[in-house]
Amino acid sequence: MSELSEMSVVPAKRSPHMLLRWSLRELWQGQLWPVAVALTLIIACVFALSALVMRVEKIMTDQGRSVLTADLVLRSGNPISSDVLTTAKTQGLTVSQQVRFGTMAFSDSNMQLVSVKAVASDFPLRGSLALKGKNTLAAHVKPGELWLAERLFSLLDVKIGDAVMIGDAELNVSGVIAQDPELSFNPFNQMPAVLIHADDVERTGAVQLGGRVSYRAYFMGADNALEQLQSQIELVPGQRWLSESTQGRTGDVIDRARQYLSLTLILVILMASATLALTCQHYTSSRRSTVAMMKSLGAQKRWLWRWLLGQLSLLFVIAAISGVLLGSLLEWLLRLPLGDMLPAQLPSIGVTPYITSLLVALLVAIPGVGISLVRLVNTSAVAVMQSQADHQVSSWRFALLLLPVSALLLWVGGNSLMWITLAGLITLLAVLAALGVLLVSLLRRKSWGAALQLALSRIGRSPLVTGAQLAALTASLMLLAIIWLLRTDLLQDWQQTLPSDAPNVFALNISDAERDAYTQALDAKDIDHSSLYPVIRGRLVASNGTSYLEQAQEQGSEPDEALRRELNFTWREQLPLHNTLSQGEWGGVGSVSVEQGIAKRLGIAMGDMLTFNVNSLPFEAKVTSIREVEWRNMRPNFYFIFSPDVMVDLPATYLVSFRIGAEQSELLNGLGRDYPTVSLLDLRTMASRIQVLLQQISLSLSVLAALGVVSGLLLVFTLLRLGLSQRQQEITLYRTLGASRQRISATVWWEYGLMAMIAGVMATFGAEGVVALLVSFGFELTPQWHPLLWLGLPAVAMLLVLALVQTMMPKLLKPLQNMA
Known part of the structure; x- marks a missing residue:
């Protein structure tokens, strides 16, 4: 009172x-x-x-x-205008420049084609450049210095302090490039690296009009200043912006990780x-x-x-x-x-x-x-x-x-991944709730025991309420399953990006006379290697008699990048194990297999007759298959693979890939000395750095997924707890009408057991559907089947019900004890 x-x-x-x-x-x-x-x-x-x-x-x-x-890079095939650099500096950005070109390096006894990077004194703006001299360590290149990749010491037969001619410039070797922060991967276009200072470029005489030279401008500063710079600079043909989200395999991983982080956050909310x-x-x-x-x-x-x-x-x-x-x-x-x-x-x-x-x-x-x-x-x-x-x-x-809907619209904006998720959830919940109500209705038509019959009567008393309860319970189970399944699919995709057995060394330009001896040398050292791939460079020029370049000129559009340069062709009797046919059949006389990405871009279809040009010699091949290629797995991959009869008379060099350990550098140097004309591309440093990046992101996503699952379990627990607490008055009424404690207890167990099982099965259907949509359209991956989910999710729902009902049952039956 x-x-x-x-x-x-x-x-x-x-x-x-x-x-x-x-x-x-x-x-x-x-x-x-x-x-x-x-x-x-x-x-x-x-x-x-x-x-x-x-x-x-x-x-x-x-x-x-x-x-x-750097934070942002502008890559160009021509010298970058000083206006671009001035604009960047006025916005408070730090600017550095680089020139890349290929030239010959001469020592007293040998010569070698090298890739020269002429950098400024402040390179790199981000990351760490490690240069190891005789008794010193350096992090930047100074004028007059020459730093060589490790294998060039054996290829040129030089040591620190020796003179090496880079083009027309004679420079003394300052030391070895112990670590270059720039990651790049193209086994066909890479040569041993050389670092010189930008002030020494003119001395080399290697940068000539019409030569194959690449220019880069590096920018570092605030994100808003970088965005403003990109909006103000109008790119010309041959120019491209590079950022952490567009830089090859690492950019793809980072972009997908960001999508997952955002999706996890909104699902938890x-x-x-x-x-x-x-x-x-x-x-x-x-x-x-x-x-x-x-x-x-x-x-x-x-x-x-x-x-x-x-x-x-x-x-x-x-x-x-x-x-x-x-x-x-x-x-x-x-x-x-x-x-x-x-x-x-x-x-x-x-x-x-x-x-x-x-x-x-x-x-x-x-x-x-x-x-x-x-x-x-x-x-x-x-x-x-x-x-x-x-x-x-x-x-x-x-x-x-x-209020929250408007905030969600502002936050999500044009993020298609979020809209796919929300639309899929709403649609599936409506369908699954209706199916749940229908299933309960069908079960009620059968004759069951008294406890189960009473439970079905309680569940099906109000179809609207039952549908809402099933939808809520299904949604909570489905959301936690979506978070975990997406994490699993992403990690599995990233494992394919760089599998543990991926090759980390490529041997290129192996002559026909050396190919057997080279593979025998690898076998003698117990090095597991790929089969030999013949490689010859050429161009795709026409399809069904229509020139691609003429077609682009008529349409007033820029030709595809693959049409503006020479491509690497190969031929094989068998389909490479790491490729998958998506259309057609492998092989056939006068045939060519096309990678599906370039086929889509150029409109190439099955049965098309393609015209190619190698060393000014045209030839044709019919498209008999289209292949799916995983470009990120660091294995030899090609746009076009021909049947052997098409290119059997053309001169080619050979490529082989293999994997060695971090401690086997001397073995690699020995191969370089024994076969000086073979170019070795050592990717061990790049591969290990990508592995570290993937490991960081994988652990982060696992932790975030665990938090999302905990949030989902909290929602499921809340739903079940509130539902059980609402049974208190009904249970008292049942006891007043003469129902025994055992009957009431069995009814509660049946009711919540059925709800959990139905919700668990429907949530599994829904999670598989939503994840398939997200994986296909949001992350652009191949959908997968998750058989363990069909056992795991209903089991999780039943365990939650078991724990909660077991905990709350004494409290629910307490009034009955008082009545007794």
């Missing part, structure tokens, strides 16, 4: 002190603590995830930019939001009788709003403080598995995670709490006696949903 006495005087006094005391009491003794917990978890999860995502993304970006040696909304709905349902009593004692709506908003404001402050503290701890715990992979100096997170977590919680709480509170405040005083007698509440309160 004391609480009712206090309540009766509240509308008159409206004491702020008394309101605060009641708010604290309501938080502690009422049903608001689950709302506070849900809100705290939202803030903690969003803070931890956004902070970790920010750190991981900065680390991935730094890794990518270290590989690029969706699950946490659903948890909050359900908890708020349960709270308002439990407090309707209290509000009705207060209205019967004279409380007005204005006072009720003051009372409720005071509680919620206090609740939000408590949740904000505890959520940020918990989120900071959670982010630290999430970083523990990544300790060996993260840099010693972690990037700062700034204030963004704090603002983001509080703003997300507020945007979610306004409709999640507001919609229920409007209905609660409009509770009629008559509801004290008749709970069904409630005023009709206007549907305008659902307009509060526009």
